[in-house]
Structure formats: structure tokens, C-alpha cells
Amino acid sequence: MGPVSQRRRLAAIPVMWLCAALSGCYSSPRPAASDRAIALYREGRAPAGATALRRAGPGASSAGPLAMTVEDAVAWARDHSAELAAQNARAEAAAAQVDAEDHFDNPELRITNIELERIIEREPRVSTALRFPVARPGEVDANVAAARADEAKELAEAREIEIALEADIRLLFDEVLLFDAEIAAADAVAEARRSLATWMKGQLAAARTTAVDEAMTELTAVDAEQDGVDLRAQRSAALAALLSRMGLDPAVPVRLLGAPKSAWPPPELPTEQEAVELALRRRPEIELAAAQGDAADATLHAERAARWPWLSFVEVGYDFRPESVLGLGWTFGLAIELPVFDTHRPAVVAADAARKAEQRSLGAAVELVTREVRTSLAEAQATRALVTELRRRMTPAAERAGVEAQRAMEGRSVDVGRVLEVDERRVRLELRLLRFVRRYWTAVGELRHAVGGRLPAEAGAHRRKTESGRDAQQ
DSSP, rough: OOOOHHHHHHHHHHOOOOOOHHHHHHOOOOOHHHHHHHHHHHHHHHHGHHHHHHHSSSOOOOOSOEEOOOHHHHHHHHHHHHHHHHHHHHHHHHHHHHHSSSSOOOOOEEEEOOHHHHHHTTTTEEEEEEEEEEEOTTHHHHHHHHHHHHHHHHHHHHHHHHHHHHHHHHHHHHHHHHHHHHHHHHHHHHHHHHHHHHHHHHHHHHTOOOEEEEEEEEHHHHHHHHHHHHHHHHHHHHHHHHHHHTTOTTTSSSSEEEOOOTSOOOOOOOOOOHHHHHHHHHHHHHHHHHHHHHHHHHHHHEEEHHTTEOOOOEEEEEEEEEEEOOOEEEEEEEEEEESOOOOHHHHHHHHHHHHHHHHHHHHHHHHHHHHHHHHHHHHHHHHHHHHHHHHHHHHHHHHHHHHHHHHHHHHHOOOOOHHHHHHHEEEEHHHHHHHHHHHHHHHHHHHHHHHHOOOOOHHHHHHHHHHHHHHHHH
């Protein structure tokens, strides 16, 4: 091997080391954010198939659609909400930070007085010391309280997401069931108008009516059929919104199980005191305001303690040197911070003002929650009273009209067209009443959101249903 080749090999060694170092630090390029988002979207669509849902859902068969109650829908939405899962992860990180703040600073091992000249002269001298930082009273508590306030904020956001999710699921579930009742009523109206149109055609053929009257009757029949088509489209949209809110594919076949929303009277509404106290236990604004108030109290205590002299550190050491008597080289030291130039008075004033503001924020949160509950409850109570009054007036009249129409048809004592008109108005009255029932359940949905979950009567009905199901299984 010649000198030139040897030099080339020696020159290649740094290049090889550089390549090895770069290969150790190199990482493959990450996909674009849009590509990762699309991958997550495609992955999320996989478990949304009907087969997987039938296995997960209670009471579902392999042949029919997925049977689902409102409690099943709420539970599924909670378990599969990406937004809620992300916020819960942030809350867990904030909870871990609370533990991270609850500690004292580590001691410091100091090694000094290492002189090369004395080592060469074989008279080494080394001073060692262990320095302990001393936290001021309330300093660690203030840090922990601030971390707990951050945790409460993350938990409050997670709870707000959960409350909104549950309220949306329950409201959409109620809407689908209401649409079922309205579709049935609209079909009855359409059937009554078709019967009337058929009768009018017979009358026109017998020259007992005019073509204008017959065309008008046919037009009302077609209009009634369009109402049913429109209601079915709205039901499909509401069902798709429900499944989408749950994180499911809207094409998944489902069958909603629940009591008919047209049944009256519905479960009792809570009193104002019950609703407000329930909201104050559930709503996250209260916990957040209380945690922030506790953090402000701890900060004020720490700032007040900082106005007094306090130890900065305590140090215990030992000097290793030949001339020292064995065991007598111990050293001790400490430092005291003297608040001379900075008395912390402005910081105490600021902390006290912050504490008063946080105390007022709790009262403001209580007032806000109370006002929201009162408004929602008043709307639900007023709508409930309206529907009750309408049913008190309409139901007897509709039932009497149906009975009299049937009696007249059996006795043939009145014109058939008149009987059909009475029957059509009767079923149309029922459809109009369902529109007011929808207003009531919409108001109940707002009340659920205000109180932070289902109402006491609904919770009691769910417990009774669960217990009866367990007894049946036993």
C-alpha cells in the first residue's frame, strides 16, 4: 500500500465517523398533517360497521339493525368521542403536574478547594458540603394549588364537552322518536284526505259536485302526502346527526328503543331548588371557580410569608486535609434572605386583590348557573302547561268527533263527505298538537344542558328499568 492510498484511507475515517453520527441522529420524515388526519379518518370508519356495532350493542341480532336505547347512545358517544378523549388526556397530564409540583428542591453536593499544587506536593485538600435549599412557608402549597387550578380547568373543559355531548345525544334521540310520532300522524292525515279525495271523485262522476271541489280535495291530499315525505326527510337528517354525533357512520342501520315522546304526561320536571342544586353539583364552572379561589388563597399566604426573613439554604460539609484532626473537619453554614429592598408589599396587595376577585368569581358562577337553570326550567314549565291545556281542550273534542263520525257512518244519517272531513280535521289536530310536544322536548333538552345531565325523574326511570331488567334475567 502506497503513501497516497494510506492518506486516502486516513482521510476517509472522519467521513465514515460523520456518516455514522448522522445516521444515528437521522429520523425518517414524518407524513404531512393532512395525510395523518386522513389515515385517522379511515381508521375511525372501520369500527363503525354494522357487524361490529351489533356485537357491541345490547339486544342486537345478527339479522336486524342495531337496537339502541338513549342510555346506550350516550355511553357509546362518551367512549368514542375523540374530543372528549383528548381533553381527558389533557386533564390527566394536569393531574400528573400536581404531583410534580408537590416536592422540595433536591440538595446540592458541593466539592471545592481542589488545588493542583497541593496535590502535587502530596498535601491534598478537598472541601465537601451538602447544601439544602429551604422553601419558604406556603411556597410548595402555592405551587400545588396553582397546578390544581390548572387541573380543575382541564377537568372543567372535559366536563363541559361531556355535558354538551350528552345533551345533544338525548335531544337528537328525542327528535327521532318525535318524528316517528309525527310521521304516523301525518300518514293518518294523508290517509283521511285520500279517502275524502276518492269519495269526491265518486261524487264528481255522479254529477253531485264540481270539478273545482274535486281538484281542491285532490290537491289537499297531495299536500298531506308531501308533509309525510318532508317529515321522513327530517327524521333521516336527525338520525344521521345522532349517529354522526356518536362517531358512527350515518349509513349504519339502527333501531331506536324508547317510550313514545307523544305520551302525556311526561316525567315530572324538578322544582327550581332541585334543579339549581343539581346544576351546582354537576356544572364544571363551580369546581373551577373554587379551585382558582384556593390557588389565590395559597398564593396570598406565600406572598405574606415572603415579607419576613427566611433561610435560603442550610449547608453541612467536611474538609479533607492532612493537618485536620480526624473527625473535626466538619463545617456548617447557612444563608438568610433579608427583605430589605424588596419588602413584597406590592405582591401581597396584588395577591389579596386576586383572592378577592376569585372569591367574587365563585359567586358570579353560582349566579350564572342559577340564571341559566331558571330560564330553561321556566321555558319547559310554560311549554308543558301549554301542551297540557291544549290536550285538555283538543283531546275530548277529537275523541267525540271520532265517535260521532263513526256513529254517523254506521247509521248513514249524514253525508259521507262530511264524515270524512270531520275525521280529517281530527287527525290533523293531533298532528298540530305534536308540534307543541316537540317544543316541550326541545325545552327539556335545554334544561338538561343547564343542569349538566339527565333530570332526576329520568334518572329514576332508568334505574327502575335497569332493576326490572335484572329481575327478569334472574
